[in-house]
Amino acid sequence: MADFIKTGRKIIAIGRNYSEHAKELGNAVPTEPFFFLKPTSSYITDGQSIEIPAGCEVHHELELAVIIGKEGRDILAEDAEDYIAGYALSLDMTARNIQDKAKKESRPWTVSKGYDTFSPIGSFIPKAEILDHGNVDLSLQIDGVTKQEGNTRDMIFSIPALIENVSSVMKLQEGDVIMTGTPKGVGRVLPGQTITCDLSVNGKVLSHLTFPAVDRPSPR
Structure with missing residues (x-):
């Protein structure tokens, strides 16, 4: 599964799965999961801009x-673990001003979420290295200053519940990625800044990523 970036067909991103994040953006805390899709062409890996x-x-x-890790549809939450191959640290980059405009006009979020390079992701972490996906520490720094810190225990909907919900709508296929939502502390990134982020379990860092931010090249 190390080549999931090449073989996976879709990125499913969960919205507002941490209550404090929903509140910081002035959104209601959801009573059921909701999700949107991002293009796999938006993937970048460690060190890319x-x-x-x-x-x-x-x-x-x-x-x-x-x-x-394997194809399935209408997966029950109690069976969801069988469909998980592993994990990765990821970022769902968002053009917030475009998203805000889309919300006001009741339009999809595709543009705000789908720009090239807007899905930075780390290497595959085998399932055996994260025995409890409900207790994973996440942290993000910009130029060395911590901006986001959270733990997956604070998710509103568990990973099995998310798999059940998504697979009731669309078939999940080998290599597909579910981004499970973000903790509070989201904020702006400017060209010239550098994002670093970590995923750790019981104090052990399993993924450390670095992404410099740059201006998107002009087409002319």
Whole structure:
């Protein structure tokens, strides 16, 4: 599954799965999961640059990603563990001003979430290295200053519940990624800044990533 970035067909991103994050953006805390899709063409890996499009106020959203290991649909929560191959540290970069406009106009979030480089992701972490996905520490720094810290225990909907919900709508396939939501502390990233982020379990760092932010190149 180490090549999930190449083989996976979709990125499913969960919205507002941490209550404090929902509140910081002025949103109601959801009573059931909701999700949106991101293009796999938006993946970048450790050390590659996040491109900031002109006119976009781009925010970082740090997330635990679940890597699906086999195909399934209508998966029950109690069976969901069988479909998890592993995990990865990820970011759901968001053009917040475009998203805010889309919300006001009741339009999809595709543009705000789908720019090239807007899905930074780390290497595959085997399932055996994270025995309790409900107790994973996540942290993010910009130029060495901590901006986000959270633990997956604070998720509103558990990973099995998310798998059940998503698979009741669409088939999950090997290599697909579910980004499970972001803790509080999201904020703006500017060209010239550097994001570093970590995923750790019981004090052991399993993933450390670095992403410089740059201006998106002009097409002319």
